[in-house]
Amino acid sequence: MPVNSHSDPASAGTQEITAETLSYEQVAQMIDHSLLRPELTPAEVLAGCELAERYRVASVCVKPCDVELAAKALRGSSVKVGTVVGFPHGSSATATKVFEAKLAMEQGAVELDMVINIGRLRGGEAEYVLGDIQAVVEVAKRGGALVKVILENAYLSEEQKVLGCQLSEQAGADFVKTSTGFAPSGATLEDLKLMREAVSPHVQIKAAGGVRTLDALLEVMRVGTTRVGATATAAILEEFKARKAGGVRATGEGGLKSGY
Numbered sequence: 162m163p164v165n166s167h168s169d170p171a172s173a174g175t176q177e178i179t180a181e182t183l184s185y186e187q188v189a190q191m192i193d194h195s196l197l198r199p200e201l202t203p204a205e206v207l208a209g210c211e212l213a214e215r216y217r218v219a220s221v222c223v224k225p226c227d228v229e230l231a232a233k234a235l236r237g238s239s240v241k242v243g244t245v246v247g248f249p250h251g252s253s254a255t256a257t258k259v260f261e262a263k264l265a266m267e268q269g270a271v272e273l274d275m276v277i278n279i280g281r282l283r284g285g286e287a288e289y290v291l292g293d294i295q296a297v298v299e300v301a302k303r304g305g306a307l308v309k310v311i312l313e314n315a316y317l318s319e320e321q322k323v324l325g326c327q328l329s330e331q332a333g334a335d336f337v338k339t340s341t342g343f344a345p346s347g348a349t350l351e352d353l354k355l356m357r358e359a360v361s362p363h364v365q366i367k368a369a370g371g372v373r374t375l376d377a378l379l380e381v382m383r384v385g386t387t388r389v390g391a392t393a394t395a396a397i398l399e400e401f402k403a404r405k406a407g408g409v410r411a412t413g414e415g416g417l418k419s420g421y
């Protein structure tokens with residue numbers, strides 16, 4: 162059973178997770194190669210798509226304006242095209258998020274990373290937050306796209322993180338995700354454990370923000386994470402290949418730092 166199996170995401174716990182026990186494919190399929198930085202040019206996005214294809218990762222996560230470009234570049238490739246909705250603050254009106262989701266799917270996106278309405282979650286407006294996610298999930302399901310709900314944990318209390326996870330599951334989301342990568346802190350092991358416990362086994366966990374070494378990726382996998390958003394894709398996968406080849410640590414700064 163592959164570690165990153167969508168049919169059984171909880172299977173990650175059944176296998177010892179080390180570079181020695183994992184295949185290249187299992188590690189590469191953990192990664193959504195992140196191409197979200199606002200300054201990225203179309204040429205840099207295309208180079209990122211080529212890199213994603215060369216390393217055979219799960220997907221690219223591009224800015225909404227780059228979905229068509231990425232979909233064209235990756236046509237016929239196993240690398241999926243994902244994008245973001247209500248990014249990075251989650252504050253767009255629900256109708257705007259729905260429109261963004263529809264347009265992205267029309268243009269070729271099959272994975273949608275939407276940002277939860279952070280302020281409404283913090284304000285205790287659970288019904289609003291649920292409706293916001295449900296509206297995006299509904300159009301995504303019609304178009305066959307996955308939905309990952311970004312909680313942006315940097316701004317939330319433990320209770321709010323758990324509630325965000327529960328509302329995401331209730332709304333039918335496929336994943337809950339720690340962070341955008343653009344807040345004061347990113348993924349932490351503590352948050353990943355909390356999120357894994359807060360949702361049912363069929364809801365997957367994505368870590369993003371600060372997963373920049375192979376050790377960090379292995380650490381998040383060990384607590385049940387089945388996808389990471391990363392910009393350091395090449396470094397992580399080169400390190401994996403080097404370690405497999407010679408048992409030598411090629412690069413890296415150790416494991417996951419506490420949210421950066």
Ligand SMILES: O=C[C@H](O)COP(=O)(O)O
Nearest residue numbers: 195342370371390391392
């Ligand atoms: O996917 C989210 C972030 O863009 C990841 O950025 P990072 O890997 O450089 O922390």
